[in-house]
Amino acid sequence: MTVTVIIPTKNEERSIKKIINRCKKHADEMLIVDGHSKDNTRKIAEELSVRVVLDHGKGKGDGLRVGIQEAKGDIIVFIDADGSHDPEDIPQLVKPIQDGKADLVVGSRGKGGSDELHGDVEKLLRMIGSDIILIGINKRWKVHLTDSQNGFRAIRTDVARQLDLKENITTIEQEMTMKCLKKGFRVDEIPTHEYKREYGDSVIKLKKVWFRYIWSFLKNLI
Numbered sequence: 001m002t003v004t005v006i007i008p009t010k011n012e013e014r015s016i017k018k019i020i021n022r023c024k025k026h027a028d029e030m031l032i033v034d035g036h037s038k039d040n041t042r043k044i045a046e047e048l049s050v051r052v053v054l055d056h057g058k059g060k061g062d063g064l065r066v067g068i069q070e071a072k073g074d075i076i077v078f079i080d081a082d083g084s085h086d087p088e089d090i091p092q093l094v095k096p097i098q099d100g101k102a103d104l105v106v107g108s109r110g111k112g113g114s115d116e117l118h119g120d121v122e123k124l125l126r127m128i129g130s131d132i133i134l135i136g137i138n139k140r141w142k143v144h145l146t147d148s149q150n151g152f153r154a155i156r157t158d159v160a161r162q163l164d165l166k167e168n169i170t171t172i173e174q175e176m177t178m179k180c181l182k183k184g185f186r187v188d189e190i191p192t193h194e195y196k197r198e199y200g201d202s203v204i205k206l207k208k209v210w211f212r213y214i215w216s217f218l219k220n221l222i
């Protein structure tokens, strides 16, 4: 099965070159979905001969949806541009799909650890919130997942296209997991470590988005 590696980007000129170069050997196709970066992100990607498409400016979820439509590979791997995810984990991430054992494989920080979920109050709240959602998902579908949110994941392209994903921001990750479970697709996890983003700040400002996480969670439970 062929693999499309999709990197959503917004103002990642400082880390994009490294991540592209590290992903290339794991990809049959590479695709950057850019959220209208104001820096040189797109230029750098094009100089490295990687195809760049724009999202509609609504957020990372919008970007992932555009990527799902544009991908040519049988399997899509989503990996962030900020250095949080290790491209060397990609072979393990796609293996359960290639072996015909899973339709969605999430890189689990519960199993692999995270440098972004511990150490200050914002991170603590982020972890508590995502764990509450995780417990809800596990109870609702009687599964034992350990990460409901990680953006580092692999999914069969045809499955991704059947999910009717609607979330415009990072809530798309829990939506994707929940809709896969709801539709009876097989969700698996492998341990992956999450590193601290190399430069700049996360787009997730908890104060602004916490209610969108809860609303999207409740909506997708039924």
Ligand SMILES: Nc1nc2c(ncn2[C@@H]2O[C@H](COP(=O)(O)OP(=O)(O)O)[C@@H](O)[C@H]2O)c(=O)[nH]1
Pocket: 007, 008, 009, 010, 011, 012, 033, 034, 035, 036, 055, 057, 058, 059, 060, 061, 062, 063, 064, 079, 080, 081, 082, 084, 151, 170, 197, 201, 202, 203, 204
């Ligand atoms: N296409 C697209 N990508 C985005 C957007 N916002 C953030 N990203 C990318 O999504 C990835 C995750 O963003 P980040 O801010 O690190 O969120 P966090 O890892 O969940 O804290 C990074 O590669 C960002 O550059 C957007 O509006 N559109």
Ligand SMILES: [Mg+2]
Pocket: 080, 082, 084, 197, 202
């Ligand atoms: Mg990040």
